[in-house]
Amino acid sequence: MTQNRILSLLVSAALLCGLLAGCSNTNGDASHASSSASEPSSVSSESAPSSTAQADTSGLFNKDFDENSLFSVDGTAAAFEPSLGWGPGVSGCSLKSVQAAATLLVWADEANLSARTETAIEDAYTQWYDNLSDSEQEGFAEAWPMIKDDAAALLEDKDAMAGRLEDVGLDAKKLTFSEKDWNALEDVVDPLVPEAKGEY
Secondary structure, eight states, rough: HHHHHHHHHHHHHHHHHHHHHHEEEEEEEHHHHHHHHHHHHHHHHHHHHHHHHHHHOSSOOOTOTTTTTTOOOHHHHHHHGGGGSOOOOTTTHHHHHHHHHHHHHHHHHTTGGSSSSSHHHHHHHHHHTSSOOOOHHHHHHHHHHHHHHHHHHHHGGGGGGGGHHHHHHOOOGHHHHHHHHHHHHHHHHHHHSHHHHOOO
């Protein structure tokens, strides 16, 4: 009888130890799991600033622009629209020229062309140019030298041209543009514009 009682006590003690050990492991596993769960978040929180810093360093616009990406050059037709329908010798051509130059300068700045690839700029320009009629292409070729001259003058001193800008409804003080963005456009377009056939 006493022996059975001792045996049952031993069995109970063994079960109790087993239960305690199980709880201890469960708690250990839970704490391990919680520490494991917290590890990825700390890793991700460390990697987030790193990737953000890389994005900031490389900049939004970079040399790897794909002309078919979200950063492709938009608004080309609207930007070149004032460059059509006139040429040297046409009445009001000097005002039309400064309007065309100012429009292209502002567009080049807003499109951040200095940060685009030459391919992206060329693609945007040629798509616009190739959709022109023969007479429009010829007219643009004749107007382009005047537009370049006025763009250079505006970059040098837009305030000195405030009167001409005002005559076409533009406010010199509200126009923002940069030489580097204009140069990015001019460097691509210049070699692609055929020599004007007319003599002026």
